[in-house]
Amino acid sequence: MRNTTFPLTLYYDSACPLCDGEMRNLMLRNTAGLLNFVDIADPAFDAPPPNTNREQLMTLMHGLTTDGRVLRGVEVFRLAYGAVGIPQVAAITGLPLVAPLSEAIYARIARHRYLVPRWLSNLIFGTVLRRAAERAARANCANGNCALPRR
Template identity: 55%
Template sequence: MNQNLSLYPLTLYYDGACPLCMAEMRNLMLRNTAGRLRFVDMAPADFVAPAGAKREELARLLHGQAADGRWLRGVDTFVAMYEAVGVSWVAQALGGRWVRPLAERGYPWLARNRHRIPRWLAHVVFGTALRRAARQVAAAGECAQGACRRDGS
C-alpha cells in the first residue's frame, strides 16, 4: 500500500466521542506533517456522511476515503494511515502475515466496545506515542529555524 500514491490525501472518518479514537487521531495529527491525512470527526450531530456512504456504516469501523474515491475500512485503513505518517513499523506489523488475521478478527470487537474503554486506558496506550510525536514536531520546528539538535534530545 505504501507505493499507492492515489490513496493520499486519505480522509479519515473517526468517532470524536471515543477517548481511544481521539487519542489515536491526536497522535496521527501531530505526525501528519506532510498533510497526507485529513480528519473528519463524525461525532457532531450535524455530521453529514459523504455521498455514497452511510453514517451508521462509517461509525461501525474506522473508514478512510482515498484521494481517488476508493473506500478503505478497518485494518486496511490503519495500515494506510500509519504508512502516511511515516510510522511504517506499525503499518508493516498490522499488514503482516501473522498480525493481520488477528487484527481483522479483533478490531471489529474493539470497535463495537470502544465507548467502554476508559479515558485513562487510552492515555496509557497512546500517551508515550503522543509525547514522542510532540517532541518530533518540536524538533522539526527547531530545525526549520536553524537550531537542530544532533544528540536527539
C-alpha cells in the same frame, strides 16, 4: 505515476476516547499533510463517503482516497501510520498470519470501544503516545515554528 491514495481522509469518532486519542496523535505526526480528518461525532457532520452512512462509519474506521475508494478497518490504519512515518505498523499488521488476526481484534475493539476506561485511554494516548508524537512532530518541523494541536 500519480498518487491516488493521498491525501487520505480519515473518518473518526471524537466522542470515543480511544479514537480521539489515536487521531490526535496522527494529527501531530501529519507534518507532510497526507491525512485529512473528519469528525463524525460532530453534530454538523453530514457528508459520509460514497455508499456509506453514519452508522457504518461508527462501526469501523473508514478512509476515503483521492480517487474515491472507500477503505475500512485496519487497512486505513496501515495507510495512515505509513503516511506519518511509522511504516512498522503497516508492516506488522500486513503480515500474512497477522493481518486476519489484527482485523478480528480491531473489529472487536471497535465494537466495545466505549467500554475502555477513559483513564486507560488517557494513559496510552494522552501521555505516552502523545509525548512521542509531539517529539516526532517537532523533529520533523522544518521551520521550527510548528503549530501543534492542543487538547
